[in-house]
Amino acid sequence: MRLHLRSSLVIFCALLAVFVFSQPSLAADKDLKIGFVYVSPIGDGGWSYAHDIARQAMDKMPGISTSYVEAVPEGPDSERVMLQMARKKYDLIFATSFGYMDPMLKVANQFPNTIFMHCSGFKTAKNMGNYFGRIYQARYLTGMVAASMSTSKVIGYVAAFPIPEVIRGINAFTLGVQSVQPDASVRVVWTKTWYDPVKEKEAAKSLLDVGADVITQHQDSPGPQEAAQEKGVYSIGYNTDMAKFAPRAHLTAPVWNWLPYYEKIIAEVRAGSWAPRADWPGMAEGVVDIAPFGPMVPQEVQEKVLAKKAAIIAGSEKIFVGPLKDQSGTVRIAEGVVAPDSDLLSMNWLVQGVIGTTE
Amino acid sequence: MHGFLLRIAKRQEPSPLWRSALVLFGAVLVALGLSILLLALRGISPLEGCRVLIMGAFGSSWALQDCLLKAIPLFLCSLGVAIAFRLQIWNIGAEGQFALGAIGATWAALAFGAQPKFILLPLMILAACSAGGLWAMIPAIFRQWLGANEIIVTLMFNYIAILLLDFLVYGIWRDSSGFPMTPAFSKNAILGTIGTSDIHWGLVHCALLGLLCWLFFRSTRLGYEIKASGDNVQAARYAGMPYNFLVVLVMLLSGALAGWAGFLEVSASVHRLQPSIMVGYGFTAIVVAWLARLNPAGIALTSFLLAGLRAGVENLQLDLQIPAAFGAILEGLILMTVLAGGFFLSYRIVVRRQT
Numbered sequence: 001m002r003l004h005l006r007s008s009l010v011i012f013c014a015l016l017a018v019f020v021f022s023q024p025s026l027a028a029d030k031d032l033k034i035g036f037v038y039v040s041p042i043g044d045g046g047w048s049y050a051h052d053i054a055r056q057a058m059d060k061m062p063g064i065s066t067s068y069v070e071a072v073p074e075g076p077d078s079e080r081v082m083l084q085m086a087r088k089k090y091d092l093i094f095a096t097s098f099g100y101m102d103p104m105l106k107v108a109n110q111f112p113n114t115i116f117m118h119c120s121g122f123k124t125a126k127n128m129g130n131y132f133g134r135i136y137q138a139r140y141l142t143g144m145v146a147a148s149m150s151t152s153k154v155i156g157y158v159a160a161f162p163i164p165e166v167i168r169g170i171n172a173f174t175l176g177v178q179s180v181q182p183d184a185s186v187r188v189v190w191t192k193t194w195y196d197p198v199k200e201k202e203a204a205k206s207l208l209d210v211g212a213d214v215i216t217q218h219q220d221s222p223g224p225q226e227a228a229q230e231k232g233v234y235s236i237g238y239n240t241d242m243a244k245f246a247p248r249a250h251l252t253a254p255v256w257n258w259l260p261y262y263e264k265i266i267a268e269v270r271a272g273s274w275a276p277r278a279d280w281p282g283m284a285e286g287v288v289d290i291a292p293f294g295p296m297v298p299q300e301v302q303e304k305v306l307a308k309k310a311a312i313i314a315g316s317e318k319i320f321v322g323p324l325k326d327q328s329g330t331v332r333i334a335e336g337v338v339a340p341d342s343d344l345l346s347m348n349w350l351v352q353g354v355i356g357t358t359e
Numbered sequence: 360m361h362g363f364l365l366r367i368a369k370r371q372e373p374s375p376l377w378r379s380a381l382v383l384f385g386a387v388l389v390a391l392g393l394s395i396l397l398l399a400l401r402g403i404s405p406l407e408g409c410r411v412l413i414m415g416a417f418g419s420s421w422a423l424q425d426c427l428l429k430a431i432p433l434f435l436c437s438l439g440v441a442i443a444f445r446l447q448i449w450n451i452g453a454e455g456q457f458a459l460g461a462i463g464a465t466w467a468a469l470a471f472g473a474q475p476k477f478i479l480l481p482l483m484i485l486a487a488c489s490a491g492g493l494w495a496m497i498p499a500i501f502r503q504w505l506g507a508n509e510i511i512v513t514l515m516f517n518y519i520a521i522l523l524l525d526f527l528v529y530g531i532w533r534d535s536s537g538f539p540m541t542p543a544f545s546k547n548a549i550l551g552t553i554g555t556s557d558i559h560w561g562l563v564h565c566a567l568l569g570l571l572c573w574l575f576f577r578s579t580r581l582g583y584e585i586k587a588s589g590d591n592v593q594a595a596r597y598a599g600m601p602y603n604f605l606v607v608l609v610m611l612l613s614g615a616l617a618g619w620a621g622f623l624e625v626s627a628s629v630h631r632l633q634p635s636i637m638v639g640y641g642f643t644a645i646v647v648a649w650l651a652r653l654n655p656a657g658i659a660l661t662s663f664l665l666a667g668l669r670a671g672v673e674n675l676q677l678d679l680q681i682p683a684a685f686g687a688i689l690e691g692l693i694l695m696t697v698l699a700g701g702f703f704l705s706y707r708i709v710v711r712r713q714t
Contacts, residue, residue, distance in 0.1 A: 041683055069676045071683035075635035076628045080425050081673055087421060088677070098538070099635045122536065162529065164537050192525060192634070348537040359529045 030270050032092055034058065035085035036068035037078060039097035039220070040195035046220040046239035047194070047256075051096050051119075053240075054258035064266065074099020079106060086111040092269055094119065094262075097194065098163065104128060115269055120165055122345060124276045131261065132165070134282030136172035136344070137312050138254030138290050140319045141305050142236045143176020145251050145293070146214040148301040149234050153184040156207025158217040158224045160194050162358045164347045166218045169254075171351045172319050173216060178353055187212060188356030195220040201227045208233065214251070225249060234296070241291035253291040260286045280341065284313045320344060325352045366709045374704040379652065386700035387664075390692040397688065403679055415674020416667035424557050428628075429666035431561045432457070432620040434659055436644035438572055439616030441653040443609045445576070446589040450610060452498065452513030453617040454641025455520030456491040460618025461625045462524055463490030465541055465632040468548035468625070469532065476547045483548060484622055491618020492611040494520065499610035503603045509610075517641065525634055532632065540633035550627040559627035568616065569655045585609060617641060650697050665690070 036055050038048040048070060059066045069081045078100045085093050086107055094117045095104050101121035108116040108128040116128040124130055146155050155177060159166050174186045187210060189203040200223035204215050208231045216236035217224040222245035228235035229249035237243075237253030261281055268274040281287040290309070293302050311317035322333035326349040333339050348358055374382075395405040417423060436453040443450035463486035471479055498512035525539070532541040552559050576582040588595035588605055596602055624636045647665060651657030672686030 035677070043682075067677050067680060069673050069683070072673075073635060073638045075633070075638065076428070076624070077638060077669075079628075080429065080670060081677075083421070083425070084415070084670075084673060084677060099633070102629070102631075161539060163539060346537050359526075 031063045033090045034066045035090040035093045037072050037081055037095040038070040041070045044220045045222050050239045050256040054262050057259050079103035082107040086114045129276045131279040133287040135254050135288050136168050137283045138288050139169045139172040140176035141290050142254050143173040144180050144305050146236055147177040147180035147184055150214045152211050152213040154211045155186050156212030156215045157186050157188045158203045159188050160218055168347045169218050174351050174353050186354050197221040197223040200224050251294050255289050255291045364711045367706050368709050382700040382703050386696035390696045393692050394689045411675050411678045412671040416671030425670050426667040430662040432640045434565050434662040435620035436617045436640050437647040437658045439613040440644050441648040443613040446585050446609045449510045450513050450613050452516045453644045455517035456495050456614040456617035457621040457641045458520040458524045459494040460487035460491035460621025463487040464622035464625050468544045472545035479547045487618040487622035488615035492615035495610040495614025499607045503606050541631045543631045561623040561627050573655045
């Protein structure tokens with residue numbers, strides 16, 4: 001009996017020791033299951049592909065397992081996909097399209113122990129943060145490149161939806177264009193879809209028909225790049241270095257590099273220091289950049305753009321600085337004023353020099 | 360020389376229900392078998408693939424709830440097109456009628472948002488059904504009095520309806536956030552869930568409407584006239600049936616049901632109007648109606664199975680990282696095998712010994 005008691009005491013102490021000493025290391029290496037919801041197939045070569053490159057890198061990190069569901073329509077279908085992930089005990093869920101915002105908020109309220117991260121929206125909750133990148137900084141730089149390479153002074157812009165994210169990009173791009181060629185115009189065509197390679201290509205062709213000699217885009221596929229290459233004019237890609245899709249036409253592209261940001265979030269979640277907030281990292285944080293220049297971009301243009309890039313990273317160069325007028329000539333940002341983020345996040349007007357509407 | 364001769368013979372009577380069920384089941388099995396072959400090519404064990412697919416679709420109470428939710432709009436749209444198909448009127452426009460229903464319901468929700476629930480919800484349903492029904496009536500009128508082909512007109516009306524929806528949410532109904540959607544509905548405009556489940560009361564609407572539809576064709580004079588005219592227009596006209604009226608009526612009912620689905624989508628699922636509600640229920644509905652051979656109970660079952668397939672394929676993606684395109688292939692295979700299976704309902708194969 002005594003022997004029994006003693007041995008059980010020893011076992012108890014040993015277990016206690018194991019428990020106590022393993023606790024910190026358990027916390028540090030907490031296994032995380034991470035899910036991604038994508039709006040287009042990961043093979044799109046663009047937006048979802050850029051996120052998935054980061055996901056694949058995360059998957060190789062110790063203690064991290066990831067999965068994804070692609071081509072999920074925005075709306076009730078996305079709610080079901082996120083529910084499925086939360087029920088399967090995913091710890092962290094990233095949903096990377098604007099239309100996932102409200103469904104994610106609903107699911108987040110039902111699963112308080114799961115952390116939800118929504119890309120490109122504006123709502124947060126106790127367990128839901130949102131994030132996006134200041135891609136407009138890179139858009140400005142690519143606008144400079146486009147203007148330097150255009151002779152017709154008409155630049156075509158294939159754009160998905162007239163929402164602040166896209167409008168902000170068009171405006172930043174146009175300001176970059178105007179910094180090189182003040183009288184150039186940017187013509188916008190809306191496709192009303194994130195991902196439809198055929199429609200994107202057709203939209204680019206319609207811009208080529210009205211005299212555009214550089215094409216840029218805010219879409220999920222390289223369709224517009226292909227249209228430009230077929231016509232023998234230049235193009236500016238988006239999301240990833242699209243040179244491989246149109247090597248003769250590709251000047252550069254605003255590109256995403258999500259890994260540093262996702263690594264930061266993982267570290268915070270593991271450390272228990274994650275808190276809901278709206279993040280908007282930019283070039284300085286390494287989330288946003290421009291792709292390597294194509295060989296046709298002259299050396300002096302490259303140097304000028306890179307100098308500007310350095311100034312943006314240093315914080316000495318802001319993109320939306322007044323005076324800025326909208327299409328009707330009304331001053332929207334007064335002289336000398338740097339537009340606050342709240343204005344940028346709800347931007348619904350186009351700067352002077354853009355040909356197109358916001359409807 | 361002795362041998363066997365295969366001969367195809369037309370069946371004399373329509374196939375009984377058990378044979379239809381058997382053919383449907385067999386067709387789905389063949390499609391699943393082909394799909395599993397595809398999975399095997401990607402190095403995925405067929406058993407594991409099947410397990411993940413079926414568990415994701417029907418393997419738990421919440422999976423079943425998800426399927427029911429997804430099946431609701433599909434069922435109503437399909438019930439609608441089936442009514443028109445009974446009269447051999449080819450309504451390809453459920454997608455647009457669904458959009459109009461959503462627009463009608465949204466209009467009522469935004470205009471009378473302060474009204475109590477028991478007034479506002481019926482008002483939204485009324486607005487949705489009227490909008491969807493009237494939208495569908497236009498092609499019917501064009502058909503009967505201008506001789507326009509209803510397939511083309513209803514198809515084209517889809518695009519007009521979707522653009523109208525875009526026009527509204529990008530224009531006068533746009534939320535102050537600047538995004539293409541209306542402001543969220545007031546609490547009174549939201550159809551709640553049943554008890555503690557995730558399923559909204561739309562499921563009960565579906566059951567009642569399905570039952571009404573079945574009764575309509577079974578025991579009303581109009582229902583009979585629609586079936587009779589569908590079988591033979593000339594004979595029905597001789598018998599004095601009001602064919603023009605019937606065409607307009609079926610389109611009205613058809614559009615009203617799709618409109619009702621649009622109401623449920625904005626009121627119970629999304630709580631606002633936004634372009635992303637248009638995910639093709641109106642088109643899938645046509646497939647569902649055919650697979651179910653226009654029978655309301657069959658439509659319910661088929662909607663549920665197709666919804667389950669969608670959820671199951673998502674589960675396949677999540678657990679085994681199979682591309683989304685696989686889901687489209689699987690759906691296509693099932694449609695193809697089921698339609699091909701229809702052959703065995705009208706014909707039989709006779710094996711004869713050759714002497």
